[in-house]
Amino acid sequence: MFYAQDTGNPRFDMARNLAGRRRDIATPGNIDLTWNAPFRGLGGTTVLIPQPYGLANVYNRRTPYSIQYLLNVQRELGGDTALEIGYLGSVSRRLESLRAFNEAYPTADTTLPVALRSPYPELGRFQEVDGSGKANYNALSAKLQRRFSKGLTYMFGYTWSKSIDYGSAIRVHDTDVLFPQSSYNLRGERGLSSFNQDHRAVTSVLYDLPIGKGRRFLSGGGIGDAIIGGWQLGSIFSVQSGFPATVIDNKDQSNTGIGYDRPNATGQYSVLPRGVRNPDRWFNTAAFALQPYGTFGTAGRNTVITPGSIQLDFSAHKEFRIVENHALQFRLEAFNFPNHPNWGNPDISITSQTFGRINSTRTNMREIQVALKYMF
Numbered sequence: 001m002f003y004a005q006d007t008g009n010p011r012f013d014m015a016r017n018l019a020g021r022r023r024d025i026a027t028p029g030n031i032d033l034t035w036n037a038p039f040r041g042l043g044g045t046t047v048l049i050p051q052p053y054g055l056a057n058v059y060n061r062r063t064p065y066s067i068q069y070l071l072n073v074q075r076e077l078g079g080d081t082a083l084e085i086g087y088l089g090s091v092s093r094r095l096e097s098l099r100a101f102n103e104a105y106p107t108a109d110t111t112l113p114v115a116l117r118s119p120y121p122e123l124g125r126f127q128e129v130d131g132s133g134k135a136n137y138n139a140l141s142a143k144l145q146r147r148f149s150k151g152l153t154y155m156f157g158y159t160w161s162k163s164i165d166y167g168s169a170i171r172v173h174d175t176d177v178l179f180p181q182s183s184y185n186l187r188g189e190r191g192l193s194s195f196n197q198d199h200r201a202v203t204s205v206l207y208d209l210p211i212g213k214g215r216r217f218l219s220g221g222g223i224g225d226a227i228i229g230g231w232q233l234g235s236i237f238s239v240q241s242g243f244p245a246t247v248i249d250n251k252d253q254s255n256t257g258i259g260y261d262r263p264n265a266t267g268q269y270s271v272l273p274r275g276v277r278n279p280d281r282w283f284n285t286a287a288f289a290l291q292p293y294g295t296f297g298t299a300g301r302n303t304v305i306t307p308g309s310i311q312l313d314f315s316a317h318k319e320f321r322i323v324e325n326h327a328l329q330f331r332l333e334a335f336n337f338p339n340h341p342n343w344g345n346p347d348i349s350i351t352s353q354t355f356g357r358i359n360s361t362r363t364n365m366r367e368i369q370v371a372l373k374y375m376f
Helices: 222-228
Strands: 054-057 065-077 081-101 126-149 152-165 199-208 231-240 309-323 326-335 367-375
Touching: 081 152
Parallel strands: 054 126
Antiparallel strands: 065 081, 081 126, 126 152, 152 199, 199 231, 231 309, 309 326, 326 367
């Protein structure tokens, strides 16, 4: 059992409530804000902040905790290699995430202002660090490892897992949202964790070439032996599936003043077959439809899977022995050696003209660096 470490800022940075908080945002159709007048409607000598934004804490907050359980079985394969297969699981309770109070109820009636539909019309949103989140994690893993013997060492690891929660963090990842669609319905936020990866495999290899003095294939000694012998080749190859993302309206379709609305789910499967999806249409956009005005959407959280990634890094280094305790090492390292493009996240805003399209890559292009390292 593990208990989470408290953080001070969400707990004790409450002095901002003394002054309140206000944010006016300029739009292309209304660019009246300046440094000298950053707020609207605050003329005169007395400044009044209507509907201040408040911060809140749960008065009976409990410490978050996780319970982990695992079982591994190891088997020796020869004298240098071992295979391990296992299961890892966990349940977490009282997890913390942001929750809002004083939210208005949704309606299509545009004559009723948001404030009049809130429990406390004279106040704005209340941001609370809530502690009622839940999570669970289950994973099967396999690891094959060979210790360095006869010039070769390698390790292969594979994990098949699933993580489900009500919210993955207080300060969320780029594929998740900061607040629930409705803070009165936290069960509606249950879905894949924003860091969930169904599959992940990593292989690392280091091979000492059997060429040179004292090796299986002798180069003949002399200068040729010094140049040809002593090379080591290494690589790290990783393959992983993508992270989940939440499709959003990117507008206040529920007419609640929240702005974290999700569209409706049409019942179609959002994942496209491998041979159909491409950067121009990564997922089935027909699986989502903008909900009627004044309502919350029925689509769940984190229902779209972003592209995975494939990465192959390569290294080669050679040591030149100068004297007994001094050596010069030449290193050649290449990252993303095949220059494979790993696509970025698709546009997840249903009101965007590029909805479902990918316009970026996740990793850098091929990078090669050369270095000399002096060891003494």
